[in-house]
Amino acid sequence: MALFCSLEEAIRDAVRDEDVVAMEGFTHLIPFAAAHEMIRQGRRHLTLVRMTPDLIYDQLIGAGCAAKLIFSWGGNPGVGSLHRLRDAVENGWPHPLAIEEYSHAAMANAYDAGAANLPFAVFRGCPGDLTKVNAKFRTVSCPFTGETLTAVPAMRPDVTIIHAQRADREGNVVLDGIIGVQKEALLAAARSVVTVEEVVDSFEGAPANACILPRWTVGAIVVAPGGAFPSYAYGYYERNNAFYLAWDAISRDRDAFNRWIEENVMKTGSGIRDAGSGIRDAGSGILDAGSRDSR
Amino acid sequence: MGDFFSPEELMTVTAARCVGNDDVCFVGIGLPSAACNLARLTHAPEITLIYESGTINARPRVLPLSIGDGELCTTALATVSVPEFFRYWLQGGRITVGFLGAAQIDRFANLNTTVVGSYESPSVRLPGAGGAPEMAASCQRIFIVMPHSKRAMVAKLDFLTSLGHGEGGDARARHGIGTAGPVKLITDLCVMQPDAVTRELTVTSVHPGVTRDRIQAATGWTVRFAEQVTETAAPSSNELDVLRRLKADTERAHQRA
Numbered sequence: 001m002a003l004f005c006s007l008e009e010a011i012r013d014a015v016r017d018e019d020v021v022a023m024e025g026f027t028h029l030i031p032f033a034a035a036h037e038m039i040r041q042g043r044r045h046l047t048l049v050r051m052t053p054d055l056i057y058d059q060l061i062g063a064g065c066a067a068k069l070i071f072s073w074g075g076n077p078g079v080g081s082l083h084r085l086r087d088a089v090e091n092g093w094p095h096p097l098a099i100e101e102y103s104h105a106a107m108a109n110a111y112d113a114g115a116a117n118l119p120f121a122v123f124r125g126c127p128g129d130l131t132k133v134n135a136k137f138r139t140v141s142c143p144f145t146g147e148t149l150t151a152v153p154a155m156r157p158d159v160t161i162i163h164a165q166r167a168d169r170e171g172n173v174v175l176d177g178i179i180g181v182q183k184e185a186l187l188a189a190a191r192s193v194v195t196v197e198e199v200v201d202s203f204e205g206a207p208a209n210a211c212i213l214p215r216w217t218v219g220a221i222v223v224a225p226g227g228a229f230p231s232y233a234y235g236y237y238e239r240n241n242a243f244y245l246a247w248d249a250i251s252r253d254r255d256a257f258n259r260w261i262e263e264n265v266m267k268t269g270s271g272i273r274d275a276g277s278g279i280r281d282a283g284s285g286i287l288d289a290g291s292r293d294s295r
Numbered sequence: 296m297g298d299f300f301s302p303e304e305l306m307t308v309t310a311a312r313c314v315g316n317d318d319v320c321f322v323g324i325g326l327p328s329a330a331c332n333l334a335r336l337t338h339a340p341e342i343t344l345i346y347e348s349g350t351i352n353a354r355p356r357v358l359p360l361s362i363g364d365g366e367l368c369t370t371a372l373a374t375v376s377v378p379e380f381f382r383y384w385l386q387g388g389r390i391t392v393g394f395l396g397a398a399q400i401d402r403f404a405n406l407n408t409t410v411v412g413s414y415e416s417p418s419v420r421l422p423g424a425g426g427a428p429e430m431a432a433s434c435q436r437i438f439i440v441m442p443h444s445k446r447a448m449v450a451k452l453d454f455l456t457s458l459g460h461g462e463g464g465d466a467r468a469r470h471g472i473g474t475a476g477p478v479k480l481i482t483d484l485c486v487m488q489p490d491a492v493t494r495e496l497t498v499t500s501v502h503p504g505v506t507r508d509r510i511q512a513a514t515g516w517t518v519r520f521a522e523q524v525t526e527t528a529a530p531s532s533n534e535l536d537v538l539r540r541l542k543a544d545t546e547r548a549h550q551r552a
Contacts, residue, residue, distance in 0.1 A: 026349075028348070073426075075423075090420055104377070123386060123429075124386050128455045178349060179376050244360065
């Protein structure tokens with residue numbers, strides 16, 4: 001049952017060392033504030049699960065939180081490499097990172113199977129070398145036609161963490177815009193944390209088939225305005241594409257990365273963030289009411 | 296005609312001309328997104344663009360930096376979840392065209408976007424599969440767009456991420472895949488298409504001013520040329536105008552914090 005608490009409490013209670021942690025949000029609603037709290041609390045040996053690791057996992061990996069990464073596409077979208085991910089895989093810095101790699105279709109289906117309480121997911125895969133380096137790709141025969149299909153185990157994280165636009169006072173959560181795999185990832189997990197932009201009195205006016213997670217499916221709820229920045233929250237603030245471009249240089253160099261984490265994660269509290277971007281001027285404006293007109 | 300244009304502009308325009316009003320395109324970021332939107336803004340106003348973030352019938356005013364920019368959702372007819380996108384829309388067989396690029400391609404248009412070097416200790420760790428393997432299997436046909444270089448056009452892939460024509464011939468059919476797979480490779484030097492029987496990539500059109508020797512020098516296998524090799528048509532003034540305006544608007548939008 002949903003419990004409102006601080007970000008510090010939520011992460012302390014829900015995320016333990018060595019957990020399998022999924023933090024989803026397909027380009028949109030990426031839970032950066034929660035990841036920064038995990039870095040501040042010094043979580044270690046995590047298995048991080050995410051279709052598109054993005055800057056959020058580049059930061060967690062570079063900060064030494066991860067022992068293993070389960071993913072399907074590890075780049076800085078439209079920009080290039082995730083340099084901290086590459087440094088971990090290519091050079092073992094800050095320590096070696098085990099890789100369990102899928103395609104998007106495989107991971108989306110695996111989360112769906114987790115949410116549906118199935119042991120595995122079945123889909124039309126594609127022959128290739130991924131199935132040789134990841135033994136969890138198997139095949140099954142259709143019991144009706146004999147056709148060979150691809151199977152992967154259901155994804156069942158210990159904890160799923162997502163960011164959403166709104167919760168109501170009872171703790172129900174609504175997501176709007178590009179909803180990715182958040183619903184499936186949350187329902188597949190044993191525990192969950194949801195950070196939200198704001199709490200509202202009711203969801204009146206939401207479409208009948210809006211993406212709503214009822215309070216009894218949600219663990220902890222944290223009010224964290226700007227918690228998806230520098231990704232975006234549809235209807236609240238835009239994606240900070242300039243920061244995604246700037247991350248390339250910050251993340252390329254170990255010292256520059258460490259300085260960025262120190263300045264923008266370690267030295268900031270878990271309250272409302274004013275500088276999650278690393279571009280202080282750009283970041284500070286995100287909570288202005290005016291930015292809501294930008295949709 | 297007679298306008299100056301860059302190799303990338305020629306690639307983009309040539310790719311845009313491959314699609315039409317009836318196509319439902321799975322659009323990737325970068326050059327494919329530019330090509331599909333150029334087609335939409337010129338000869339194919341009715342074209343359907345779908346991004347893997349689940350945005351269906353997207354009509355972005357500027358090119359998105361990522362496949363999940365808010366611009367896509369705002370201008371889309373509908374936005375569905377990622378599992379739904381991959382299951383009902385891609386696997387469901389509703390997508391006619393997919394554009395792919397890669398770090399490496401072989402003569403049968405198989406693609407590597409995973410690693411350069413060995414998988415266990417790669418010299419370059421690339422982003423990985425993303426949506427590409429299932430696109431390569433489920434889109435009715437695939438166009439590949441990438442710059443021509445010896446580093447990219449290799450005799451043997453370091454890793455086969457997405458299936459093209461396998462070992463050639465009827466390899467796809469033998470894997471139980473009914474879609475056409477790669478039908479065209481567009482580089483900055485030429486256009487190649489799979490041979491009707493062997494499925495080996497064959498040069499069918501050469502870009503203006505490019506020699507056969509230059510194509511061979513930039514390819515890691517012995518290049519075959521079709522019996523009839525044409526010259527790739529240069530971009531029109533209108534295509535260049537529309538593309539440059541789109542790029543300039545995009546540049547301005549992305550630098551805005």
